[in-house]
Amino acid sequence: MNKKCPECGLINYPAAQNCKRCDSALGETENISPNRHFLKSSIAKRAGACLVVLIAAMFGFYASLILSADPLSPDERERVEAAIKLLEARGFTREAFLLGHVTAFRENDNWLNASVEKENAYAATNFPFEIVTLYPDFFTYTTDDIERAAILLHEAQHLKGKDEKEACEFVWKNRTRLGWTSDTYSGSIIWRETRKLTREYSPSLFVCDFNEFGDCTER
Numbered sequence: 001m002n003k004k005c006p007e008c009g010l011i012n013y014p015a016a017q018n019c020k021r022c023d024s025a026l027g028e029t030e031n032i033s034p035n036r037h038f039l040k041s042s043i044a045k046r047a048g049a050c051l052v053v054l055i056a057a058m059f060g061f062y063a064s065l066i067l068s069a070d071p072l073s074p075d076e077r078e079r080v081e082a083a084i085k086l087l088e089a090r091g092f093t094r095e096a097f098l099l100g101h102v103t104a105f106r107e108n109d110n111w112l113n114a115s116v117e118k119e120n121a122y123a124a125t126n127f128p129f130e131i132v133t134l135y136p137d138f139f140t141y142t143t144d145d146i147e148r149a150a151i152l153l154h155e156a157q158h159l160k161g162k163d164e165k166e167a168c169e170f171v172w173k174n175r176t177r178l179g180w181t182s183d184t185y186s187g188s189i190i191w192r193e194t195r196k197l198t199r200e201y202s203p204s205l206f207v208c209d210f211n212e213f214g215d216c217t218e219r
Helices: 036-067 074-089 093-102 136-140 145-159 164-173 189-201
Strands: 002-004 104-106 123-126 131-134
Touching: 074 093, 074 145, 093 145, 123 145, 131 145, 136 145, 145 164, 145 189, 164 189
Parallel strands: 104 131
Antiparallel strands: 123 131
């Protein structure tokens, strides 16, 4: 609370006994409160400006990821859409929605993915920007829509923020529901590599009492 001089109107410090400008005795003069509304308004404006800058920076980062990679060709897009429809038909509605309505697909690496060393990758996901890159092997080595759906189901887990272990476990535990079974696909490259990767991340799925050194998700 500051003191206002009754003679010259100068605002003095609370502890002042005399006015700094005219040396008049302040005594029991009117106390002036700081302009709280002005302070709150100033803070709100600064916070709003910071938020705008943050949103602009994130949008610019997202745009750089999109523009530094190529979109899918019409044929590739058609095969991806067929796999997404299959996921929806098999009950994976949330994953199908993310892949069909939220995800931006690209056929080669953006600048961020290019900076990371990869080996034998079929796809990669940029979370939380919901960008999925589908590499040539995704279209070359998958035998049908079901295998492409299995890979997309894996990437959909990353779109939800899941890590590699969680994504592998989810796909392997739900492969029968997808229609991706050993009876038909045990000889495919995608099946063998997915099984190998799942064993590395979740070995407990392959060691159990009723099927020693086998697959605990099969009876």
